[in-house]
Amino acid sequence: MKLQIVEYPDKRLRQKSQEVKVFDEKLHELLDAMHPFMIETNGIGLAAIQVAHPIRALVINLPDEEGEQHPENLLEIINPVIVSKAGETTYQEGCLSVPQFYEDVKRHDMITINYQDREGNTKTLDADGLLAIAIQHEMDHLEGILFIDHLSYARRKKFEKEYKRMQKERKKSK
Numbered sequence: 001m002k003l004q005i006v007e008y009p010d011k012r013l014r015q016k017s018q019e020v021k022v023f024d025e026k027l028h029e030l031l032d033a034m035h036p037f038m039i040e041t042n043g044i045g046l047a048a049i050q051v052a053h054p055i056r057a058l059v060i061n062l063p064d065e066e067g068e069q070h071p072e073n074l075l076e077i078i079n080p081v082i083v084s085k086a087g088e089t090t091y092q093e094g095c096l097s098v099p100q101f102y103e104d105v106k107r108h109d110m111i112t113i114n115y116q117d118r119e120g121n122t123k124t125l126d127a128d129g130l131l132a133i134a135i136q137h138e139m140d141h142l143e144g145i146l147f148i149d150h151l152s153y154a155r156r157k158k159f160e161k162e163y164k165r166m167q168k169e170r171k172k173s174k
């Protein structure tokens, strides 16, 4: 299955993703394609809508202390629901759909989510630190929300200016 990143300001990123009801071979094919694609594009988190599949599925593969991403750390999270949240933390986030732009975003420091795995089994996960940040960032994608939507007005203006200039650069270099 050939995947391609949908990039801001593509309207498709603003769709609300649909709940996954059937945990079939087609779903597994998509998940099996999303993981290597994310690794190849240097991502640590990817929501299905970013590869034009507006379903409530996301993958996360955090790097270890050496910055290595190991397949055993791969998380496949489907139909996630936050059941508890606490604390506050700020991190400079990036997103494969908003290339070359990084900005501080405030998130909850600890969250507990209920979700389903690729077979549809219900699971619970307590997350803190970078994992909690990644889950919140990817769950925003399921609502059509991008990390740049959390920026202050001034920062968002700065982003829009920079992004337009960068897009022009990329068109010229293509």
Ligand SMILES: CC(=O)Oc1ccc(/C=C/C(=O)NCCc2ccccc2)cc1OC(C)=O
Residues within 6 Å of the ligand: 041, 042, 043, 044, 045, 046, 091, 092, 093, 094, 095, 096, 098, 099, 100, 101, 130, 133, 134, 137, 138
């Ligand atoms: C040039 C460019 O676009 O750089 C990138 C930007 C973002 C990313 C990946 C971002 C990513 O995986 N975000 C997942 C959500 C997340 C954000 C912050 C903390 C946890 C989880 C990859 C990039 O590609 C390269 C080559 O570095």
Ligand SMILES: [Co+2]
Residues within 6 Å of the ligand: 094, 095, 096, 097, 137, 138, 141
């Ligand atoms: Co993202």
